[in-house]
Amino acid sequence: MAAAQIILASRSPRRAELLRQIGVDFEQIDVEIDETPLADEAPQAYVLRLARQKVVAARRAQGQQLELPVLAADTAVIVDGQILGKPVDRADGIAMLQRLSARSHLVLSGVALADARGEQAMLSQSRVTFRALALSEIEAYWETGEPLDKAGAYGIQGLAALFITELQGSYSGVMGLPLHETGELLRQAALPLLGNNNSNG
Numbered sequence: 001m002a003a004a005q006i007i008l009a010s011r012s013p014r015r016a017e018l019l020r021q022i023g024v025d026f027e028q029i030d031v032e033i034d035e036t037p038l039a040d041e042a043p044q045a046y047v048l049r050l051a052r053q054k055v056v057a058a059r060r061a062q063g064q065q066l067e068l069p070v071l072a073a074d075t076a077v078i079v080d081g082q083i084l085g086k087p088v089d090r091a092d093g094i095a096m097l098q099r100l101s102a103r104s105h106l107v108l109s110g111v112a113l114a115d116a117r118g119e120q121a122m123l124s125q126s127r128v129t130f131r132a133l134a135l136s137e138i139e140a141y142w143e144t145g146e147p148l149d150k151a152g153a154y155g156i157q158g159l160a161a162l163f164i165t166e167l168q169g170s171y172s173g174v175m176g177l178p179l180h181e182t183g184e185l186l187r188q189a190a191l192p193l194l195g196n197n198n199s200n201g
C-alpha cells in the first residue's frame with residue numbers, strides 16, 4: 001500500500017470510499033466533537049464550523065509531531081431553514097422522512113483541510129427532490145437500517161435512490177464528501193491530483 005498523503009478525520013465509510021475514488025492515499029482516524037448548532041447559527045456556517053472543528057480536533061489529538069494534512073467534512077439536510085442531523089431514534093427518523101416527502105430540500109456539506117499553515121474550508125450546496133412517500137414505505141425503509149447513521153435519515157447512494165426525482169448539485173456532496181471542493185483544497189495545499197497543480201492547465 002502507498003504511504004498515506006493525508007489523514008481523513010472521519011468514521012464514515014462513505015467518506016473513505018469517496019476519497020479513494022479520487023485516488024488519494026490516506027489513513028482514517030476517529031474524531032468526536034459536539035455537533036449541537038449554536039443559537040441562530042445559519043446552516044452554511046454550521047457545516048463549515050463542524051468540518052473545521054473536526055480537523056482542528058484531529059490535529060490536536062495527533063500532537064505536534066503530526067505532519068500530514070488532515071481532511072474532514074460535515075453534512076446536514078436543511079428543510080424550512082431547520083437543520084436535520086442524524087435521527088436519534090425510529091420516531092425521529094420516520095418524522096424526518098415524512099418532512100422530506102413530496103418536496104425538495106437542501107443538503108449542505110462543509111469540507112475542511114488543515115496543515116501546518118492553518119485550515120481552509122469549502123461549502124457544497126445541493127438541492128434534492130423526493131417524490132411522495134407512503135408511510136408504509138417510510139417504515140419499511142427505516143427497517144432496512146440504512147437511515148440510522150445518515151443526516152436527514154436517508155442515503156442517496158442506497159435504497160433512497162428510489163425516492164429521488166431530481167438532484168441539483170453534487171452527488172458526492174450529498175453522500176458526505178464533495179469531491180470537487182476536496183480536490184480544490186488538496187490542490188491549494190500542494191497535494192495536486194492527476195499530477196496537475198494548476199486548475200487552468
Ligand SMILES: Cc1cn([C@H]2C[C@H](O)[C@@H](COP(=O)(O)OP(=O)(O)OP(=O)(O)O)O2)c(=O)[nH]c1=O
Nearest residue numbers: 010011012074075150151154155156174175176
Ligand atoms: C444525506 C446523506 C447523508 N449521508 C451521511 C454522510 C455522513 O456520514 C452522515 C452525516 O453525518 P456527519 O455528522 O456529517 O458525519 P459522520 O458523523 O457520519 O462521520 P464523521 O463525523 O466521523 O466524518 O450522513 C449519506 O451517507 N448519504 C446521504 O444521502
